[in-house]
Amino acid sequence: MVCDSTxxxxxxxxxxxxxxxxxxxxxxxxxxxDWAERNKYTxxxxxxxxxxxxxxxxxxxxxxxxxRTKVLLLRKAIDRLKGKVEFTLTWVPRKDNLAGALIxxxxxxxx
Numbered sequence: 001m002v003c004d005s006t007x008x009x010x011x012x013x014x015x016x017x018x019x020x021x022x023x024x025x026x027x028x029x030x031x032x033x034d035w036a037e038r039n040k041y042t043x044x045x046x047x048x049x050x051x052x053x054x055x056x057x058x059x060x061x062x063x064x065x066x067x068r069t070k071v072l073l074l075r076k077a078i079d080r081l082k083g084k085v086e087f088t089l090t091w092v093p094r095k096d097n098l099a100g101a102l103i104x105x106x107x108x109x110x111x
C-alpha cells in the first residue's frame with residue numbers, strides 16, 4: 001500500500017500469491033515509484049518501517065530468502081524506475097508508518 005503524507009491511499013495491491021511481509025514491503029517501494037512515474041513526479045520520499053527494504057534497494061539480496069526470484073525481479077523494476085524518479089528511502093518507526101497502520105486496521109477488521 002502506498003499513502004501520501006496525509007494517509008490518503010495512492011496505490012494498493014490487494015493480493016499477490018506467495019512471498020512474505022518483507023516482499024510485500026519491497027513491492028510497496030516499487031508501487032510508490034511506479035505511481036510517482038505515472039503521475040509525473042520526478043523526486044519523492046518513500047517512508048518504510050522495513051530495514052530489509054534498505055538492504056534490497058541497495059542490492060544486498062541474500063540467497064536464503066524465500067522468493068529470491070521475485071525480489072530480483074522487483075529490484076530490476078526498481079532500478080529501471082530509479083532512472084526516472086529520484087527517491088529517498090527513509091526509515092520510520094512502525095507507529096509512524098501510515099500505510100502500515102492502515103494495513104493493520106484492515107487486517108483487524110477481517111479477523
